[in-house]
Amino acid sequence: MRKLAIYCLLICSLFLVIFSSLIFGAMHIPIKEVLSILSKYLGLHDANVNNTYEGVIYIIRLPRLLLGLLVGAALGVSGAAIQGIFRNPLAEPGLIGISAGASLMAVIVISLELSLLASLSNLLGYYLLAFGAFVGAGVVAFLVYNIARTDGRANVATMLLAGIAINAFAGALTGLITYLADEQQLRTITFWMLGSLGGATWQTVWSVMPFIALPLIVLPLLGKSLNAFSLGETQASILGLRPNRVKTQVVVLATLAVGASVAVSGIIGFVGLLVPHIVRLAGGVDHRFVLPASALFGALTLTLADVLARNLAAPIELPIGVITALLGSPVFLYILIKEKKKLFN
Amino acid sequence: MLTATALNYKIGKYCLLRDVSFQIQPGEFLAILGANGAGKSTLINILSGEKKPSSGNVWLFNKELNEYLPHELAKKRTILQQHNSVQLSFSVEEVLLMGRYPHFKHRPGKFDFIVIEETMEVCGIAHLAKRSYPSLSGGEQQRVQYARILCQIWDQPKSLLLMDEPVAALDPQYQQQTMAIAKAFSTRGFMVIAVLHEINLAAQYADRILMLKGGRKWLDGTPIEVLTPAHIYAIFNTDVDVMINKQTLKPIVIPKQLDLDVGGFNSLLSPISVENTEALT
Structure with missing residues (x-):
């Protein structure tokens, strides 16, 4: 019942944040206008709407909102899933280098293929970018998992140290490519470093939709397997699972989601850590609950962070990565202090 | 078989x-x-x-x-292993439900909860049902794991x-x-x-x-x-003595006491002096 209440709360607040994201910004749009524009799109009635307002909503705010929801849900659910497979609440895509791997590959794709991309249709170019990011994320995830694994479970210290090494390595290569890049490439690359939803267009939304929708639908179905996994790989196989298959499914789906979000919005840190942790505190650790709730809460958090990023210092827009890091790092420290005994034994 | x-x-x-x-x-x-x-x-x-x-x-x-x-x-078949670690704070009930995972697809049935209840009763852990698994003592965790594997085969003669x-x-x-x-x-x-x-x-x-x-x-x-x-x-x-329990007719094994040479087993201690030996006896 408590879980049901949490779902209700999440969905209600999600609606609130969605509306505030459409209303507030450099231009304030009255809620009445927002409602009539939305109901026009839904085909409810075709009242006359203010064209300027409609333009702002259709061209700028709606794609940005949808991208925020998708990326937030992707980061939340993949953070929860990766923590489940590593059996460890500190396994966050950003910390263990998965995002860095994704962004390195994205930067490589940009600098090597920018001329080619221009010749391809733009949507295909985005798919290539997302696919490159996915490959980078996937390679790092398998690498870290196998480095950190001792006696069938991931060792926290090794995992985090491997993450530091990979972050440094990917950072160095990214730096090198940045150094060699021309001006056009530089501008595109800088965008990945910061982490922002500012590049949202309908095209980016449609290009990441399939890569994020699939993990969003399938990962929550793996909740039972991830629960069994928390008993250890051996016990999971005694319960009739094929551990290697579960591992592959989770890592592929989670890195698909992370890769796609990195490709369109750069590295947005700490969402994958913060979101599942709060969800577990509120409603328990059962993955059948944590996975869908993390998707909802991730979407909520990122959209809220984006509203803050656009409005706190308006008309200047803060990078969203700054907001999530400001909120996320104290929580990370809090988890470390509170659970250090449990975590490192 | x-x-x-x-x-x-x-x-x-x-x-x-x-x-x-x-x-x-x-x-x-x-x-x-x-x-x-x-x-x-x-x-x-x-x-x-x-x-x-x-x-x-x-x-x-x-x-x-x-x-x-x-x-x-x-x-x-199921197996109770020596080492079981669960780091996430699942409740005891949730851990037992994992024992039923082979028997349901997404949602546990009424029957699965009956199994869990009976198993907890038999293993004497009903009072721990809502506790978080990592907060239990080593012995309690072992008994919960035992109950979990029993849940797995409870209804499988x-x-x-x-x-x-x-x-x-x-x-x-x-x-x-x-x-x-x-x-x-x-x-x-x-x-x-x-x-x-x-x-x-x-x-x-x-x-x-x-x-x-x-x-x-x-x-x-x-x-x-x-x-x-x-x-x-x-x-x-x-070396052991084996006796037979007259009530159950089953053997009882009693190890024989092993005596070390007290004087010689540790060369770094001073040799036992005469006064010490006398004091002991």
Whole structure:
């Protein structure tokens, strides 16, 4: 019942944040206008709407909102899933280098293929970018998992140290490519470093939709397997699972989601850590609950962070990565202090 | 029925198990005894399907173990292992529900909750139901894991219950309880195989004892046949007296006291002087 209440709360607040994201910004749009524009799109009635307002909503705010929801849900659910497979609440895509791997590959794709991309249709170019990011994320995830694994479970210290090494390595290569890049490439690359939803267009939304929708639908179905996994790989196989298959499914789906979000919005840190942790505190650790709730809460958090990023210092827009890091790092420290005994034994 | 034929297990040039064959029928309780490194854990992990023997096979009900699909096998055998760590704070109830995972797809049925309730009652952990697993003591965690694996086969008659040193972390009360529950399962037609260190628990509860030495089967027989001072000396290098409990007619094994030469066992202490010896006597 408590879980049901949490779902209700999440969905209600999600609606609130969605509306505030459409209303507030450099231009304030009255809620009445927002409602009539939305109901026009839904085909409810075709009242006359203010064209300027409609333009702002259709061209700028709606794609940005949808991208925020998708990326937030992707980061939340993949953070929860990766923590489940590593059996460890500190396994966050950003910390263990998965995002860095994704962004390195994205930067490589940009600098090597920018001329080619221009010749391809733009949507295909985005798919290539997302696919490159996915490959980078996937390679790092398998690498870290196998480095950190001792006696069938991931060792926290090794995992985090491997993450530091990979972050440094990917950072160095990214730096090198940045150094060699021309001006056009530089501008595109800088965008990945910061982490922002500012590049949202309908095209980016449609290009990441399939890569994020699939993990969003399938990962929550793996909740039972991830629960069994928390008993250890051996016990999971005694319960009739094929551990290697579960591992592959989770890592592929989670890195698909992370890769796609990195490709369109750069590295947005700490969402994958913060979101599942709060969800577990509120409603328990059962993955059948944590996975869908993390998707909802991730979407909520990122959209809220984006509203803050656009409005706190308006008309200047803060990078969203700054907001999530400001909120996320104290929580990370809090988890470390509170659970250090449990975590490192 | 479980049949193991000519099991061998090699790691590199080390042979951990040589030519071990035996059989167990539904309703039997088999204890496996042996010194450290005799191959007990290897054997039980082969029986559970976790390790593949280098040669030889295990048959479970006329079908070879590795021909079962994982989810089929999960309904026919379970194993209680020595080390179980759960880092996320699942509640005890949730951990037990995991034992039912092979039996439902996405949502547990009413029946699964009945199984969990009965198991908790039998194992005496009903009062821990809402507690978080990592907050329990080592012994309590062990009893919860025991209950979890019982949930897995609770409604699957004739299935195989494997236990690797099930009582190592437990108080005497729960040692007896754990063995009694396993015994009750075997009486109801399950096959129980337990690796034990406590010879007397094996004598009390097992129908048959399999002794391993250096990876080979040394003996296979009833407790009365197997537990003689000569055999125990051969396996454990320990002098014992064996008596018969007149009420149960089962053997009781009592190790003989081992005396060290007090004067000579530690060359760094000053030799025992005459006054000291006198003071002691």
